[in-house]
Amino acid sequence: MLRLPWFDYRAPRTVAEAAKILAGEGPQAMLIAGGTDLLPNMKRRHQTPKVLVSLRGISSLKGISNGSAVNFGSGLSLTEIVQHGKTPVALRQAAAQVATPHLRNVGTLGGNLCLDTRCTYYNQNYEWRQAIDFCLKKDGDTCWVATASKRCVAVSSTDTAPALIALGASVVLVSSSGSREVKLEDLYRNDGIEYLSRKPDEVLTEVKIPSGWKSTYWKLRRRGSFDFPILGVAVALKMQGDVIEGARVALGAAASRPFLVDKAGEYLKGKKLTDDVIAEACAMIASRAKPMDNTDMDLYWRKEVADDFAGYALRELRGDDMRETRLRIARYAV
Numbered sequence: 001m002l003r004l005p006w007f008d009y010r011a012p013r014t015v016a017e018a019a020k021i022l023a024g025e026g027p028q029a030m031l032i033a034g035g036t037d038l039l040p041n042m043k044r045r046h047q048t049p050k051v052l053v054s055l056r057g058i059s060s061l062k063g064i065s066n067g068s069a070v071n072f073g074s075g076l077s078l079t080e081i082v083q084h085g086k087t088p089v090a091l092r093q094a095a096a097q098v099a100t101p102h103l104r105n106v107g108t109l110g111g112n113l114c115l116d117t118r119c120t121y122y123n124q125n126y127e128w129r130q131a132i133d134f135c136l137k138k139d140g141d142t143c144w145v146a147t148a149s150k151r152c153v154a155v156s157s158t159d160t161a162p163a164l165i166a167l168g169a170s171v172v173l174v175s176s177s178g179s180r181e182v183k184l185e186d187l188y189r190n191d192g193i194e195y196l197s198r199k200p201d202e203v204l205t206e207v208k209i210p211s212g213w214k215s216t217y218w219k220l221r222r223r224g225s226f227d228f229p230i231l232g233v234a235v236a237l238k239m240q241g242d243v244i245e246g247a248r249v250a251l252g253a254a255a256s257r258p259f260l261v262d263k264a265g266e267y268l269k270g271k272k273l274t275d276d277v278i279a280e281a282c283a284m285i286a287s288r289a290k291p292m293d294n295t296d297m298d299l300y301w302r303k304e305v306a307d308d309f310a311g312y313a314l315r316e317l318r319g320d321d322m323r324e325t326r327l328r329i330a331r332y333a334v
């Protein structure tokens with residue numbers, strides 16, 4: 001049995017109190033929301049905080065407001081996100097495919113956005129990692145995926161981030177010295193170790209999602225019942241009749257960060273979703289998917305199917321009936 005190490009547990013009631021504790025404790029403290037990512041990581045000694053600052057008792061992180069944008073508190077569970085009537089489609093589809101029902105009841109939106117990156121050589125217990133002399137991401141000197149690399153290329157595996165990036169979301173980060181709002185795509189860095197631009201003393205409090213976009217999320221994973229994504233394709237379109245006024249395409253699980261495929265978004269603007277336009281956009285999207293050999297399934301195949309998944313997304317937004325394909329792939333008719 002894997003046991004948790006000892007830690008101090010702090011239970012603030014406000015964001016200001018949580019931020020103050022983080023600032024006072026420094027790098028030995030970490031936030032914990034649902035704990036569905038952090039606690040397994042602590043058991044495997046990936047992350048070794050001495051102090052956990054719980055967000056569970058902070059009721060303001062559970063807020064939902066709805067005006068020209070839908071604002072979700074970072075402490076809402078993924079189940080609450082799935083069930084809320086104003087949740088944009090891509091976000092609902094992404095959240096509904098995270099983990100299992102139990103984990104979605106506990107896991108939060110904020111925790112999902114700040115999820116640790118993953119790798120075959122890292123997501124193992126301590127003894128397994130010790131047997132390979134650890135790796136660059138934790139306790140070692142070598143990256144076993146790219147031995148000449150000085151950078152860890154562990155994979156961003158959050159489902160909701162690509163969906164929210166496509167939707168043009170931004171997040172609010174609060175520390176004891178103030179607050180700032182950043183576009184969600186700027187929260188991420190293409191570095192498997194320092195994968196967030198969030199400062200250690202900042203609490204992600206809120207996710208702001210502009211309205212008026214049609215959106216969809218397609219997830220590749222081995223098992224439909226539950227599995228981390230090995231590719232996520234999210235597309236959001238703003239339509240003027242059948243002409244595309246705005247387009248945002250984001251890829252997940254294809255690098256150490258989820259990212260926008262700007263070229264495809266630009267290309268789609270002003271066009272109608274004909275078969276030729278879809279094929280051209282898919283080629284642009286697939287060319288940006290450069291998966292590494294550090295997660296499930298064959299990397300060449302994962303790269304190949306990026307084109308298909310982009311096509312599913314665009315055809316679904318065109319209005320094609322993709323229910324059968326979605327059910328076959330996602331095992332969910334969401």
Ligand SMILES: Cc1cc2nc3c(=O)[nH]c(=O)nc-3n(C[C@H](O)[C@H](O)[C@H](O)COP(=O)(O)OP(=O)(O)OC[C@H]3O[C@@H](n4cnc5c(N)ncnc54)[C@H](O)[C@@H]3O)c2cc1C
Nearest residue numbers: 033034035036037038099107108110111112114159204228
């Ligand atoms: C078996 C299994 C399968 C899973 N499958 C998937 C999957 O398919 N897709 C997927 O995306 N995830 C998956 N997960 C991971 C996890 O369950 C979810 O990502 C969940 O949403 C994490 O949220 P949490 O609240 O539990 O995060 P926690 O574990 O509490 O925290 C995760 C990280 O975020 C930080 N954090 C949490 N909240 C905040 C905040 N408000 N501000 C700043 N930092 C914060 C923590 O310090 C920690 O570093 C899976 C987990 C398990 C165990």
Ligand code: SF4
Nearest residue numbers: 119135143144152153
């Ligand atoms: S990509 Fe390399 S450094 Fe990063 S977790 Fe994997 S083996 Fe370790």
